[in-house]
Amino acid sequence: MTTHQNNTTQNIGYALAPIILPDDNGFFGEFGGKIQHPELAKALQEIEQGFRELIQEPEFHAEMQRLRQTFVGRPSPIYHARRLSEHCGGAQIYLKREDLNHTGAHKINHCLGEVLLAKKLGKTKVIAETGAGQHGVALATAAALMGLKCEIHMGIVDIQKEAPNVSRMKILGAKLVPVSEGAGTLKEAVDSAFNAYLKELDTSLFAIGSVVGPAPYPEMVSYFQSIVGSEARAQFLEMTNQLPDKVIACIGGGSNAIGLFSGFITDENVDKVGVEPAGKGLDTPYHAATMTKGVKGEIQGFKCYVLLDENGNPAPVHSIASGLDYPGVGPVHSYLKDTKQAFYESATDDECLDAFMALSRFEGIIPALESSHAVAYAMKIAPTLPKEAKLLVNLSGRGDKDIDFILSKIEL
Known part of the structure; x- marks a missing residue:
């Protein structure tokens, strides 16, 4: 398994650290992989290609450095x-x-990258899950900053526990979707968000909140973090x-x-x-x-x-x-x-x-x-x-x- 460091990151203040890369099929050893659902596979391929192009652009790194310093x-x-x-x-x-x-929290690190990617791909909306609400708040913040719509799916148990973050998301303009299926926590929120994304593949980007999910999310979030x-x-x-x-x-x-x-x-x-x-x-x-x-x-x-x-x-x-x-x-x-x-x-x-x-x-x-x-x-x-x-x-x-x-x- 290899690591890489993109040469275009060398002038952004702190250079991004090497990260462990998956193989061409999205596997880290025997773990990971690509989604098999035909429609989702096509959408995630678009995200992967867009991500690889984005991190080669000096303008992207300049913008990320500006936002890290002056916004984050x-x-x-x-x-x-x-x-x-x-x-x-x-x-x-x-x-x-x-x-x-x-x-x-640390979540803003990848949310800025995900929303910039959504804009590059011509999307008008980002959709995501959240557990403690930190990813939801960070994504709603980045979406407000860059003028995109934001929809956050959150389990009803977590909504009750994390009331301050629920309020922040709403103030920032995000649409909050309560999820009551199953345990009403993070896993169910992920399922719900993916189902919503399936209905809006052309206009939205699924912005996952961790190094989980099918390729390219583990690599992409690792890169930004x-x-x-x-x-x-x-x-x-x-x-x-x-x-x-x-x-x-x-x-x-x-x-x-x-x-x-x-x-x-x-x-x-x-x-x-x-x-x-x-x-x-x-x-x-x-x-x-x-x-x-x-x-x-x-x-x-x-x-x-x-x-x-x-x-x-x-x-x-x-x-x-x-x-x-x-x-x-x-x-x-x-x-x-x-x-x-x-x-x-x-x-x-x-x-x-x-x-x-x-x-x-x-x-x-x-x-x-x-x-x-x-x-x-x-x-x-x-x-x-x-x-x-x-x-x-x-x-x-x-x-x-x-x-x-x-x-x-x-x-x-």
Whole structure:
């Protein structure tokens, strides 16, 4: 499996990191693949061709650099969480502050690229799913910025949990489609959005929210998110004169994780750790620990590790974090797991809540529940490591959206 770095990215500030490429059929090893549905296959081929042309255009890179600097606020800084590190003992914990991006998470990184691609292809509308609402908010923001219509499909369970993001999407002009089928969470939102896209293939673009789905989405979203790892590597070297011992990110579909990992993918001495939701416990049915408990299978048109029920269908899953409750995972992560280039751990709902409160109280930073899984793992592993060890956590989002839900779960 190869990596690439587009030569046209060299003058955009931080060069995009190398990313792992699929083969011509969209596979990362045995994972991934292209959609077989004839109409969708034709539409996704148009997207793939448009993406490959777009990333060769100097004008595109100039526009992305302008928007990153003046609209998103990049580069996002790295912050040494000294008080949290002292509280945990052992290794020093650093945070890549993607929570400081405009819209409050890493999702804006690929949403800008997806909407620019939609405009290049002459589309008038973008359609997407969302779990925690961060992708929905970011896409609605990018669509408003560039004058496109936006339609977001969201499970009714997540609508209830993530009310602030629902309000933001509506204010930004997006049409919100509640999804009540099945568990009413992220998987069902993806199904619903794809069905809507099928009816508007000529005028719309499906803007997926993670490194999941059939080709070209895993590669495309990885490409746009690789700015996280590019910045992080350069910043960490400048700050500490060394690379981190471990880079850590939460993982549902895996976009923020592959964004961070990409900056260190060729550094064998840097452990890449994805932290997935153990929910109420790995010994219960109430988790979404796909890499830990899943099997090789297929979901929504691509092959990956997946959690299946007794009938061989994608299983209902659970996480306190709406953005992580998905029974599959990105094919590139499945490949990294099998080739042992990355490792996958988990954190429970309770550990996540503890990390949420610890980062808030020790550092004055309120993290998203998704990101709190990565913080929880860093807090768990730090005491087992020497003080000179360095952990870099991707703080992928801020927790404004989660505050009401948190207050319903804990007593302050």
